[in-house]
Amino acid sequence: MKTSFSIGNVEFKNRVLVASGTFGYGDEVKDLVDVNKLGGIVTKSLSWKPRDGNPPRRIVETPSGMLNSIGLANVGVHAFIREKLPYLRTLKTKIVVNIAASSVQEYCDVLTLLDTQEGVDAYEINVSCPNVKEGGLNFGTDCRMTREITAQLRPLTRKPLIIKLTPNVTHISEFARAVEDAGADAVSVINTLVGMAVDVRTRKPKLSTVTGGLSGPAIKPIALAKVYEVAQAVKIPVFGIGGIQSAEDAIEFLLVGATAVQVGTMNFVDATASARIVEEIREFAEKENLDDVGKLVGALDANIKHSVLQSWL
Amino acid sequence: MVQQLVRLESNQEIAQGMFLMRFDSRRIATSAQPGQFLNIRATQRWSPLLLRRPFSISRVVGSSIELLYNIVGKGTKALSAQIPGEEIDVLGPLGIPFRYDGLFETAVLVAGGLGIAPFPFLTDFLEKKKATIITFVGSRSLFKIDMLHLRNVQYATDDGSNGFRGNVVESLAEYLQEHTLTAPKIFGCGPTKMLSSLSRLAQAKELSCELSLEGDMACGIGICQGCPVERSNGTKKYALVCTDGPTFDCREIKLPSP
Numbered sequence: 001m002k003t004s005f006s007i008g009n010v011e012f013k014n015r016v017l018v019a020s021g022t023f024g025y026g027d028e029v030k031d032l033v034d035v036n037k038l039g040g041i042v043t044k045s046l047s048w049k050p051r052d053g054n055p056p057r058r059i060v061e062t063p064s065g066m067l068n069s070i071g072l073a074n075v076g077v078h079a080f081i082r083e084k085l086p087y088l089r090t091l092k093t094k095i096v097v098n099i100a101a102s103s104v105q106e107y108c109d110v111l112t113l114l115d116t117q118e119g120v121d122a123y124e125i126n127v128s129c130p131n132v133k134e135g136g137l138n139f140g141t142d143c144r145m146t147r148e149i150t151a152q153l154r155p156l157t158r159k160p161l162i163i164k165l166t167p168n169v170t171h172i173s174e175f176a177r178a179v180e181d182a183g184a185d186a187v188s189v190i191n192t193l194v195g196m197a198v199d200v201r202t203r204k205p206k207l208s209t210v211t212g213g214l215s216g217p218a219i220k221p222i223a224l225a226k227v228y229e230v231a232q233a234v235k236i237p238v239f240g241i242g243g244i245q246s247a248e249d250a251i252e253f254l255l256v257g258a259t260a261v262q263v264g265t266m267n268f269v270d271a272t273a274s275a276r277i278v279e280e281i282r283e284f285a286e287k288e289n290l291d292d293v294g295k296l297v298g299a300l301d302a303n304i305k306h307s308v309l310q311s312w313l
Numbered sequence: 314m315v316q317q318l319v320r321l322e323s324n325q326e327i328a329q330g331m332f333l334m335r336f337d338s339r340r341i342a343t344s345a346q347p348g349q350f351l352n353i354r355a356t357q358r359w360s361p362l363l364l365r366r367p368f369s370i371s372r373v374v375g376s377s378i379e380l381l382y383n384i385v386g387k388g389t390k391a392l393s394a395q396i397p398g399e400e401i402d403v404l405g406p407l408g409i410p411f412r413y414d415g416l417f418e419t420a421v422l423v424a425g426g427l428g429i430a431p432f433p434f435l436t437d438f439l440e441k442k443k444a445t446i447i448t449f450v451g452s453r454s455l456f457k458i459d460m461l462h463l464r465n466v467q468y469a470t471d472d473g474s475n476g477f478r479g480n481v482v483e484s485l486a487e488y489l490q491e492h493t494l495t496a497p498k499i500f501g502c503g504p505t506k507m508l509s510s511l512s513r514l515a516q517a518k519e520l521s522c523e524l525s526l527e528g529d530m531a532c533g534i535g536i537c538q539g540c541p542v543e544r545s546n547g548t549k550k551y552a553l554v555c556t557d558g559p560t561f562d563c564r565e566i567k568l569p570s571p
Contacts, residue, residue: 059539
């Protein structure tokens with residue numbers, strides 16, 4: 001059974017990665033799960049300098065999901081290289097470093113520095129954090145800006161450049177096409193949706209930043225539709241993200257056109273879930289008499305004539 | 314740290330709105346220390362709940378783990394509905410324990426309401442250390458907790474129905490005026506406002522004081538960054554309740570003013 005796939009010259013051993021911000025830097029859960037079973041680890045977003053993040057409250061559970069407003073709290077790229085990368089280098093899985101920044105220059109600086117380091121396999125560019133004032137959604141919801149960041153970063157590395165897109169726009173496929181044009185190797189779809197929760201007794205928003213990013217099973221149907229839309233629009237690989245809890249969820253994403261998936265919020269509930277999903281996808285493919293999990297990618301049996309999506313794609 | 318399914322031995326209301334849950338886990342029992350917590354998920358298939366909920370370990374008896382909790386929302390409500398024989402999903406023990414080995418002779422335990430949760434376990438360890446123990450317990454009105462393993466309990470109630478009339482920190486302040494304690498150390502657990510005034514009292518009197526905090530968290534192991542508490546000094550603005558705490562020296566952290 002072939003489970004691997006490649007982007008550029010980087011081969012991922014299977015199609016299940018863990019999403020940025022939901023698996024730390026890999027060392028926190030090493031007692032619970034064999035992280036080498038994963039197709040890859042996408043790290044917590046890194047910025048040039050450490051970021052404190054937002055004041056509490058940062059987390060609220062909502063029906064079948066959660067709102068977060070962490071605000072990109074992270075150790076900064078220098079501490080990452082010093083303290084986290086040595087451990088990540090020992091792993092037998094691919095390391096995708098996620099980068100967040102508040103200016104185009106900062107994205108370039110972080111990527112340029114990381115590109116001198118051994119042990120970084122690919123980059124995922126976060127242009128879509130809903131919880132920071134600068135460099136978050138004001139980049140990711142501006143198609144020209146998103147293209148510009150991609151175009152600036154492209155010549156700085158030969159490693160795969162993955163752009164993580166926000167669903168908080170009217171047509172996400174326009175953004176996917178823009179970054180494909182600008183040289184991106186893949187897109188990650190989707191980041192969190194802007195959401196809100198209110199405490200009726202105090203009349204205050206539950207999150208300190210008023211709104212936050214919604215994730216978890218609640219967003220899976222939206223994420224599937226966005227992945228389907230993007231997969232129809234571009235030729236580059238799509239990482240499907242949004243509310244995956246099981247192999248069945250993951251396979252839905254593959255069928256609508258995701259080349260691979262990232263498991264996010266579920267890692268907070270059960271750090272062993274992602275490794276289990278890897279195994280269960282393989283079992284599913286065996287039962288379906290496939291010799292390659294990749295044969296599930298885009299294998300959706302849909303009547304395109306009836307798809308509403310086609311009218312504006 | 315282990316993640317395992319455990320079978321409930323008991324789960325019942327022992328006082329108004331307060332539940333005591335017991336289950337068997339040798340792996341947790343042999344490694345847990347007072348002040349640590351477990352991150353727990355109810356397992357009913359129909360449960361729409363996603364995230365785990367953090368609970369202080371209340372006591373370890375043999376290989377049995379006991380937890381005390383109130384119903385405060387959907388998570389604890391779902392947990393209270395689970396019956397003996399059913400399974401829950403437990404992750405732990407997590408966090409930094411109380412530093413109960415320090416140079417003190419009198420342990421002053423101060424609990425606001427359900428803040429008593431970690432203290433039966435701490436009492437066991439303090440007794441081994443042969444420390445003198447005084448336990449201050451505050452609540453809105455009379456609540457019976459005789460069955461809990463606590464020592465030398467001084468009650469305070471808002472309505473005066475049991476012991477001191479007023480809050481538990483006022484009750485402690487009055488006690489400290491009237492008594493001289495030998496090498497005391499305070500351990501506090503309860504609502505943030507109460508801990509904030511306890512911290513002020515301890516610092517004004519220059520008493521050593523550790524607080525056990527609550528935080529809204531998803532993972533409980535330092536990944537989600539969901540449970541920050543402001544530090545009083547140092548270069549990092551926030552500590553995380555889950556991995557830097559839940560126990561903190563009261564001078565390390567800045568709680569909102571009471």
